[in-house]
Amino acid sequence: MIKNTIIAIDLAKHSFQVCKFNSDGKIDYNKAMSRKALIALLGNHVSALVAMEACGGSNYWARLARRHGHQVKIIQPRAVKGLQLKQKTDKNDAYAIGIAAQLPHINSCGIMEEDEQGLQALERVRMLQLEQRTALANQIRGLLTEFGIVIAKGLNHLVTALPDILEDAENGLPMNYRQALAAQSQMLQLYTTQIESYDRLIAEHTRHNPVCQKLSKLEGVGPLIALGLTVRLGNATEFNTGRDASACIGLTPKQHSTGGKERLGHISKNCADKRLRSLLYQGAMSVVNKAVSREPKTVKEQWLKALVDRRGKKVAAIALANKTVRTAVALIKNNDDYNPILLAA
Template sequence: MRNPNILAIDLAKNVFQVCKTDSQGNVVFNREVTRLKLKALLCKQQSSLVAMEACASAHYWARYARDLGHQVKVISARSVKAFQTKQKTDKNDALAIATAASLQHIHSVKIHTVEEQALQALERARHLALAQQVAQSNQIRGLLSEFGIVIAQGMSALRVNIPLVLEDAENGLPDSFRAVLHRLWAHLNVQIEHVDMLTKQLELSVSTDPVCQQLMKLEGVGPLGALGLALRLGKGENFTNGREASANIGLTPKQHSSGGKERIGHISKRNADKRLRSILFQGALSVISNVIKRPARTTKEQWLKTLIERRGKKVAAIALANKTVRTAYALLKSNSVYQPQLLA
């Protein structure tokens, strides 16, 4: 059954393109509106299906429209692209969003609550701060190597050696570069403190979240993995089953099947949550490094050891991450507690 009408919004900062279609798919209007006029339009319109691409500010507008009684559908930009048959304009983009929203098999991404949005913002801020810290430390090492001073990898090596390099008056460093190095080192210390503060805040938020604590009982799932799974899966309402949830993260192999013949390939490199998949993969590798050193204690560890012998550590790590996502989906869907099955 089609919705009475669809409001497709091509999001932007100040000027938005809104395309309204009726129950027959006919375009009622397709025009530009300002931010204030868009809010007024959503207030005046009867209950509709409001659709938009998953991009910046999409969660805000989705929550705003849902609070006004509208149905909301936030669609992946890759899915919308398939329905853009003409040139790239705001009108054609809004029309493509309306067309994609009218199809039942085009699903909506999970809409974050305000609390979930705050947790995601904290994780993203820490991720960027950590990347900037690593970039700054690599720059210091690279600049020093041009003067014949080589420092080992790791932040602890920098903390030990940089003060010694600054105090050594006979290492041949020019005074101009010594001043630059002092500024870079002071800036890096500020970044280290910034990362430490964000990490502590993230750990505190995860420790007080019951869903994250529930997910951290899974093998290889730490604070970052638990937070990523909680934000991605929610209560499982956006997925039909665990395999669909795992495929959404990019832990299932791609298919290129035709004529009744199934062809299974590698895991997807494009349609994936690469950050969460990387975190789960690293956690699975840590589990494997411990499992291979001792006898299996649970049925999952027994299955994992057998898989390692047959396919190797990396394939086993992907398989374990896949199983972890499916188990997490089942736990969140049924609101149950994870209990590994011990061997007799």
């Protein structure tokens, strides 16, 4: 048990529930506070352990509490939910956060600094634009199919075909939809231009970030993956081992063991950083495709090629992504550079 004053905060936008535990583990108060009152509390209170759930705004409040000399523990929501034995209210939520903060086996999530959060925001903005472009392209294809106009797969085919479709006066498109299609074509081009500008920004920031440059030397790691790993791993102190990091991202099999028997299943479909895992898998698959088409040059390529022969490309790609994350943790913790081991000539 943590013998320290604990300030457990159930975060919100304007009204915050604050539950204070004294050093004896008893509750001094459990009450609602305004944003202004909470800022004043953190600024005037003696050093304490400030606990909160990982959610929107948690990094801001964690940084604010640390600036005022407090310890901070950001707890995963599912760890808190397991301690909510009564009905869900703000008071019960804050109490459960305080209890979870006292349990030594519940670790704190990493706290991002402003620069790291800015990089994460840049990646999220790009991803949203990408999803919107994909949705727009799919809608255009679907609507054109209803008029008997079928376009080959791929964004380039769609962008190339749209000007000819708009200029063709005999393809059966009514004028009311032709005007809407012209607007959609312009929006599609705008999305593409904006995504390309985000790609340039990400490449520029990763080029000037020493950690991103270090991670970019790993097999299958480009600017997007290097940025994602840098933001997710931070200084890697959140993880005791590299396996903990790969498990957090969702690259290790789920375990359901009982009675001394270990049962390992598939990788999780829910408890994972799906965005980063997807990028890692795509990068690893490109490495796998190259490795199987040539003689291995490094020890890792030799291992990868043997794994493809035994288990197939997809399993090998997940295994390589797992190894990439674990190597990244080691590089960050030890401040080393990556040097692949070459096979003897």
